[in-house]
Amino acid sequence: MRGLTAGYGAVEVLHGIDLDVEDGEIVVILGANGAGKTTTMRAVSGMIARTGTVELSGVDIARTGAEKLVRLGIAHVPQGRGTFAELSVIDNLRTGAYSRTSRAEVDADIDRWFGVFPRLAERRDQRAGSLSGGEQQMLAIARALMSRPRLLLCDEPSLGLAPLITQEVFDVLRRLNSEDGLSVLLVEQNANLALRVASRVYLLETGTVVASGTAAEISSDDSIRKAYLGA
Amino acid sequence: MERFFQYVFDGLSFGAIYALLALGLVVVFRGTGHLNFAQGEMAMICTFVVWQFHDWGVPLVLAVVLGMVVGFALGAGVEATLIRGVAKKSQAGVFVVSIALFLGLNSLAAMVWGNLPPEQLPSLFPDEPVDFQRIFGAVWRYEYIGVLVVALVLMGLLFLLFAKTKFGLAMRAVASNPESAKLAGIPTSLVLASSWGIASAMGALSGSLWGGIVGELGAGLMFTVFIYASAAATLGGFDSPGGAVIAGLSIGVGEQLLAGYFPGWIGQEMKLSVALITIFVVLLFKPSGLFGSAKVERV
Numbered sequence: 370m371r372g373l374t375a376g377y378g379a380v381e382v383l384h385g386i387d388l389d390v391e392d393g394e395i396v397v398i399l400g401a402n403g404a405g406k407t408t409t410m411r412a413v414s415g416m417i418a419r420t421g422t423v424e425l426s427g428v429d430i431a432r433t434g435a436e437k438l439v440r441l442g443i444a445h446v447p448q449g450r451g452t453f454a455e456l457s458v459i460d461n462l463r464t465g466a467y468s469r470t471s472r473a474e475v476d477a478d479i480d481r482w483f484g485v486f487p488r489l490a491e492r493r494d495q496r497a498g499s500l501s502g503g504e505q506q507m508l509a510i511a512r513a514l515m516s517r518p519r520l521l522l523c524d525e526p527s528l529g530l531a532p533l534i535t536q537e538v539f540d541v542l543r544r545l546n547s548e549d550g551l552s553v554l555l556v557e558q559n560a561n562l563a564l565r566v567a568s569r570v571y572l573l574e575t576g577t578v579v580a581s582g583t584a585a586e587i588s589s590d591d592s593i594r595k596a597y598l599g600a
Numbered sequence: 601m602e603r604f605f606q607y608v609f610d611g612l613s614f615g616a617i618y619a620l621l622a623l624g625l626v627v628v629f630r631g632t633g634h635l636n637f638a639q640g641e642m643a644m645i646c647t648f649v650v651w652q653f654h655d656w657g658v659p660l661v662l663a664v665v666l667g668m669v670v671g672f673a674l675g676a677g678v679e680a681t682l683i684r685g686v687a688k689k690s691q692a693g694v695f696v697v698s699i700a701l702f703l704g705l706n707s708l709a710a711m712v713w714g715n716l717p718p719e720q721l722p723s724l725f726p727d728e729p730v731d732f733q734r735i736f737g738a739v740w741r742y743e744y745i746g747v748l749v750v751a752l753v754l755m756g757l758l759f760l761l762f763a764k765t766k767f768g769l770a771m772r773a774v775a776s777n778p779e780s781a782k783l784a785g786i787p788t789s790l791v792l793a794s795s796w797g798i799a800s801a802m803g804a805l806s807g808s809l810w811g812g813i814v815g816e817l818g819a820g821l822m823f824t825v826f827i828y829a830s831a832a833a834t835l836g837g838f839d840s841p842g843g844a845v846i847a848g849l850s851i852g853v854g855e856q857l858l859a860g861y862f863p864g865w866i867g868q869e870m871k872l873s874v875a876l877i878t879i880f881v882v883l884l885f886k887p888s889g890l891f892g893s894a895k896v897e898r899v
Contacts (some may be wrong), residue, residue, distance in 0.1 A: 374801045414783065439785030451780035453773050455893065467766070468785035516785055 375412035375419035384576045385421065390520060395546050395553040397563040397584075400573035404526045406556040407448055409573070410524045413554065414438055414445035425520070440468045444518035448525050448556075450509040454498030458489055461497050461508055465515030475515070482511040485541065503534035510541065521545075527559050535559070535589040539566055564588050602737030607856040609735075613744035614828075615852020616751035617813075620806035621822070621829035622844040623755060624799035624838070629838045630775040631795035632679075632687065634694045638701035640826025642678070645705050646671040646823060647811045648712070650804070651719050660724060664808045668801040675800025676793040684792070699790030709819040723812035724750070747809045754805060755845055758798070762841065771795060775839070824872060828855070831875040835882050837892020847890065851875060 376382040382405045390396045400408050412419040415435035423431040425441055433441070444465075451459050459479065466475040483490035486507045492500060497508055506526055513521055523542065527535040543566050545551045557563035564570065570587040572580040580593060587593055621643060628636045636642075650667035654660050678701065686693040713719060725731075725746030732741045762768040773781040774791045782788050803822075810825055811817055832851050836843025859871045866874060882889060 394714050416779070416782065435782045436785050439783070445783045447783060451777055451783065453776035453780060455776045456769075456772055460769060460772070463766075463769055464781065464784045464786065465772075467770060512784065536814065 371422040371424075373409070373412055373419055373421040375408055375417055377408075377417065382456070382576050383412060383419075386573075386576075386578055388571055388578065390552050390554050391542070391568075392519075392552055393546065393550045394553060394568040395542070395566050396572055397555045397557055397567040397570050399557065399560050399563065399570060399587075403575070404573040405576040406573055407524055408576075409556070410445060410447075410556055412523045414522055416441055418447070425463065439516050439518075442517070442519035443522065444513035444516050445522040446509045446513045446524060446526065448528065450502075450505045452497040452500075452505050452508050454496065456497055457494050458497055458500070458508060459493045461512050465512035468516055478515055478517070482514060485544075486511055502529050503531070503537070506530060506534075506538055507541070510538070514545070520554065522554050524556045525558060526555075527557060527562065535562065540584070542566065579600050603860065604857075605736045605738035607860045608853050609738055609740055610744060610855035611853030612849055613748045613852070614750050615832075615849035617806050617810050618825060618828040618832050618852055619848025620751050620802050620809070620844045621825055623758065623831040623841055624802040624806070625829060626836075626838060626841050626844045627758075627771075627795050627799040627802070629833070630841075631771065631792050632683070632694075634687070635838075636681070636796075636799070637695070637698040638678075638705060639799065639803055640822035640829070641702050641705035641709075642671065642674055642800050643807035644819065644822040644827075645709055646674065646800070646804030647721065647807035648709055648719070648817060650808050651713075651721050651811070651817055654721070655719075660722060664724065664805065667808060668804045671801040671804030672797035674797075675803075676701070676797035678800075679793045679796035680789075683796070684789070692888065706819050713817070714819065716752070718729045719817040720815055721808070721811040721817050724809070727812070743813065747813065750805070751809065754802070758802070759841065765813035767791075767794075804831075815886070827872060828852070828875050831879045833889075834879045835889060838888025839876065839893060840889065841890040843889055843891030851878070 371387050374383050375470040386409060398409060400406050401566045408417070411417045413423060413515055415433055421431060425443065427570060430441065431436060455597060462479050462482065463475070466478065467471060469475055483493070488504055489508055492504065497505060500508060510523070510526070526538050530538065539562060542553055546553055555563060564581065564584045564587065567584040569583050570581065571578050572587070572593065580587065624639050625636060628634060645665045649670045650663045653663035653666050658666065658707045672814060682697050683842065686697050723743050725743040727741070727743040731743065732739045734740070762771065770781070770791050773784065773786055774788050778788055804823065807822055811821060814821065822871055828851055829848065832848035833844050835851065836847035855871050855875070858866045858874060
């Protein structure tokens with residue numbers, strides 16, 4: 370995306386952001402609270418109005434609505450998970466496949482993600498609202514994957530999770546990335562953890578990109594280390 | 601004992617009509633969180649449309665189906681044009697819009713159909729004085745049996761739609777979390793307009809069945825039905841379709857029993873107040889209704 374601006378009402382939050390995610394990359398956005406990380410994600414997935422250029426494989430999608438972008442291959446796991454609390458686990462997964470038509474393929478994918486997330490399989494008929502935080506995060510990711518995305522947007526998957534569960538979530542993301550070539554755009558507060566999985570990193574401050582580079586470059590920059598990595 | 605059966609049976613038929621309208625209220629509430637005050641008046645207009653089609657020579661059954669189609673278009677149209685824009689700005693505004701709609705539709709009906717002598721809407725079912733069957737000593741009129749069966753079948757279809765179809769899944773998802781529904785690729789605008797459409801079509805059927813029983817149509821046709829339906833939706837829980845049906849049937853039966861056994865101090869005049877007191881008491885002690893969910897969620 371080039372020169373992306375977006376905001377809420379009259380308030381502009383993003384002031385012209387340039388950001389790329391190449392095929393098969395895990396790109397991480399770091400930044401303090403209020404830097405515009407979540408807004409960036411919402412702008413990419415079409416949940417809020419934005420100006421500038423947003424391209425998906427060369428096609429301009431800046432004016433495409435969220436529902437259509439799912440068909441084009443962008444899936445967004447929102448902050449706070451956004452699972453359907455009143456719906457069963459399996460119904461949650463089915464909603465993720467709403468844009469698809471082949472029932473058999475959808476069922477095969479459900480089986481596949483139940484294989485990857487065995488705890489969801491055990492709770493397939495339970496209401497999503499009764500799952501633990503970690504299970505809900507897994508469900509949110511699995512639901513997003515049900516649309517067979519090319520690009521997965523993941524907004525603070527570690528929020529409110531125990532470190533061990535967070536590690537599990539990140540392992541899954543890394544596996545999907547290396548085995549399926551899934552591109553991931555990740556927002557994460559836990560910078561140390563994020564840098565371990567990232568191919569490249571963007572640093573956001575009050576709505577602008579202040580630094581970017583490979584994970585190695587970013588983690589070796591002293592001033593960035595001090596500000597974001599607490600070391 | 602036959603008196604008891606009589607009241608129960610009559611009550612079930614009336615209750616089925618209340619339940620149909622109450623289901624409409626619940627479908628809208630689940631989708632958008634709004635209480636549509638014009639639900640009864642939309643049903644009334646649709647019933648006049650049914651009468652009009654029938655007056656033009658369309659067979660009654662077909663006229664009712666056409667009335668439901670018009671009802672769907674009316675409901676979906678109202679949501680897309682009047683409700684959606686206002687809802688974005690203010691939830692309280694939607695309340696005012698639905699009150700305005702209530703008054704507007706009421707005046708419209710009086711304007712278009714009011715000057716004619718009272719329209720007679722025939723019943724969908726045989727309703728001559730001899731058309732009944734005695735069961736347990738009680739008179740089971742074919743008309744009432746028909747009303748009950750049609751209402752229950754339609755409710756059954758609606759539950760199948762909710763539980764078994766992809767569109768029903770989309771409706772439940774939008775009701776649960778509209779933002780996530782959008783992210784899952786569900787066309788939420790279409791789903792919401794359809795919810796209003798379905799609610800209004802249910803109202804059209806409710807009105808046609810009620811009109812057939814009452815016989816004479818007027819702008820006030822659905823007043824009492826709407827109050828009973830609101831009581832049913834409150835009692836059952838505004839987000840529970842099953843609750844609305846059970847509560848609607850119970851209120852119908854309760855109404856007949858109370859008015860029948862206590863003609864002196866409840867009778868026909870006071871039974872509406874009983875419905876309103878029911879709403880009041882339920883809201884006081886169990887705001888989410890008997891079957892509604894008090895939205896509990898682990899985080």
